[in-house]
Structure formats: structure tokens, C-alpha cells
Amino acid sequence: xxxxxLLLALMASAAIAPASVRYAGEPSMPPGAKxxxxxxxxxxxxxxxPAALVTLVVGLRDGVGTDFYRYVAHFxxxxxxADIFFREPGYTLLARVAAHFQDGQVVxxxxxxxxxxxxxxxxxxxxxxPCPALVIALLFALGAILMQTNQVRHAMAMAVLFLGLSxxxxxxxxxxxxxxxxxxxxxxxxLIFYPLYWLARIRLPFFYMTVLCGLSLVLLFSYPVLMSAxxxxxxxxxxxxxxxxxxxxxxxxxxxxxLGILLIFMGGxxxxxxxxxxxxxxxxxERVIANLTLLGLLMHTALANVWALNRLSDYLIMFLxxxxxxxxxxxxxxxxxAVLFLGxxSWGVLLFFVALLGGSHGAIPYRNVLLP
Numbered sequence: 001x002x003x004x005x006l007l008l009a010l011m012a013s014a015a016i017a018p019a020s021v022r023y024a025g026e027p028s029m030p031p032g033a034k035x036x037x038x039x040x041x042x043x044x045x046x047x048x049x050p051a052a053l054v055t056l057v058v059g060l061r062d063g064v065g066t067d068f069y070r071y072v073a074h075f076x077x078x079x080x081x082a083d084i085f086f087r088e089p090g091y092t093l094l095a096r097v098a099a100h101f102q103d104g105q106v107v108x109x110x111x112x113x114x115x116x117x118x119x120x121x122x123x124x125x126x127x128x129x130p131c132p133a134l135v136i137a138l139l140f141a142l143g144a145i146l147m148q149t150n151q152v153r154h155a156m157a158m159a160v161l162f163l164g165l166s167x168x169x170x171x172x173x174x175x176x177x178x179x180x181x182x183x184x185x186x187x188x189x190x191l192i193f194y195p196l197y198w199l200a201r202i203r204l205p206f207f208y209m210t211v212l213c214g215l216s217l218v219l220l221f222s223y224p225v226l227m228s229a230x231x232x233x234x235x236x237x238x239x240x241x242x243x244x245x246x247x248x249x250x251x252x253x254x255x256x257x258x259l260g261i262l263l264i265f266m267g268g269x270x271x272x273x274x275x276x277x278x279x280x281x282x283x284x285x286e287r288v289i290a291n292l293t294l295l296g297l298l299m300h301t302a303l304a305n306v307w308a309l310n311r312l313s314d315y316l317i318m319f320l321x322x323x324x325x326x327x328x329x330x331x332x333x334x335x336x337x338a339v340l341f342l343g344x345x346s347w348g349v350l351l352f353f354v355a356l357l358g359g360s361h362g363a364i365p366y367r368n369v370l371l372p
Contacts, residue, residue, distance in 0.1 A: 002057060010053065012133075017046050042125060046124055079096075091186050106369055117148075134345060138324055142351070157315070158314050161193065169284045180193070201284070213297065271320065274327045296318070
């Protein structure tokens, strides 16, 4: 229930933000802000209030999340004097700061949640994405909130990169490099995506997107073939991640229910199709977001059966929510726009409840330190 109430609160906050102008491909930041008061109101309703609400819910949790007690152990080891590189330095630094407080463990989780949600919601505000209420709802459905209860380091890196990848279509290479570096300070895997600054701009016809999506489905149902390919790639893995391949082989296929995977695949493919068939030719921003979403979709589908490695798709699959909002904004007909909005929102609601029924990331039942 707490997550449903949280979702409704986030959507309501974004929905009552001052109206923006009609999306026109490359809006200013934020689009339609007439004066400073409008900008401050939009910042509060799209970024500040949502980030604060999620931080409170996630940061004050107690025993919630599959790996909750592993992170408690991390905090205690760092508090007792572990080296800065015991884990990624940014993550270790947050634990060291929290260790100076009496309730250090609670402060630690609050700091991690604050970093994640500050970057996540600031990216939505800063980039002037259309239909912010829809974007927030779909990010929720895609796991950007529930994953914070389990994949703490990964969630922080994902949120920083969610902002950083917007530098690609803006041509801000230095800022991009700094944000990728910051993301890597929370989880080294963020460095894998550094080449996207050059790769995400390519013009890829929708036909080739369809072929790649088909291949990802083949890999989804071809676990032995995929594992053979990963064994070839094993020597290229950093030493601290090399053990994952042995554990992958030991665990076997990770997929227990493919409903969520197929829902995301179908939603993503439909959104890519509509983006390429509604409105004028794609702007640079739309093309980059489409490419990021495509890569996330391919990884999410092809690697769904591979324990741990399937988490890499989280960095990019969040752009599917942005992509769907762009599709809605490209439609000129108000009735058609309303149908698209409601269709994508219904898809998100279904996906969200599928995640909840599966006990996503151990996020339910929810307990917190104030009301155990």
C-alpha cells in the first residue's frame, strides 16, 4: 500500500506543476517557464518534493530489500575502518560520513536514497521532459524506486547516469565525463557505458531495430548459447567481477517468470515503432533517447536469464519512460494524445503490479524504523 500511495503522490505533484509549452523537439530548460516563480514551482513539484518523499520511504526502511543486511554489514565494516576502496569510493565515503552519527545505519541509507533520488528527479526537471507525471509513473513501474531497496550502489550509479546521458544530445562532453566518473564511484559498471557518447548518436533505421529486437528474443530463449558467449568474454572482466561467471553457471537460468520481461519488451517495441511513425523526423534528442532505450531493451531481454549481468540494463531501460512521453508529445491530435497517454499509463500500472506480486527486490512487506 505504501508504494501505491507514494506513486499517486509523485504523479499528483508533477501533474500540478505549472504547464509547459507544447513540446517542440528541443525545448529550453524548463520549457514554458514564464518567470522565476514558475521555474521554482516546477523545481519543487517535479524534483524537490518527489525526491524528498521517495528518500523518506526508502531511506527509513528497516529490513526491507533482498540484500538489506548485506548493506548493513558493509556499513559496519566501513565504520570499523575499512579502506576507501573496500567498495566503490563514493559509496564508502557516504558510509564514513554516516558513521559519525549516533544512528549511523539509518543515516547511511538516508544518504544513499537522497543521492539516488536527487539525481533521478533532477534529470526529469532539468531536461524538460514532456508529461512529467507520466515519466515519473513509468520510472516507478520500470523499477527505479523499488530497486533502491535492494541494489543500493547500483541505484545511485543508475540515477547519476540517467542525468549524465542527457549530455550526449547536448554535446556536453566534459560534463558527461564527470557524471560517468561520479556514477562509477558508486558502481564501477557505469564505466561500461562511457562510449555511448559517440555511439548513441547514430541514425539507426527502424528495420534494423526490429532485427536486433528479434535477436534479443532468440537469446532470451537460448541460455546455453548465451553462456558460451559469456565464457569467451570472461578474460575481459575486471578481477572483482570475474567470480560472477562461475556463480551464473552455478545458479543456472535466472528467469522464473517471463511476464515482466515480455511486458517491457512489447511496450518498448511499440514505443519505438510509434516514435518513428508519428510526427516529423526525429530530433537529435529523440534519436539519442531512442537509441539508449533500444540498447536497454536489448540488454533487458537478451540478458534476462543471466543472474547479475541482467542488472546492466537498468542503466538504460529507464529511458523507456521518457521515450513513451516523447511519443505522446509528438501526437498533434488531442484525442489520440489522450489515448496514447492512457495506454502507456495502463501498461505501466500493469507492469508495476506484476513487480509487486513478484515481491520485487524484496521491497514488500514494507517496514520502517519509525513504525517497526
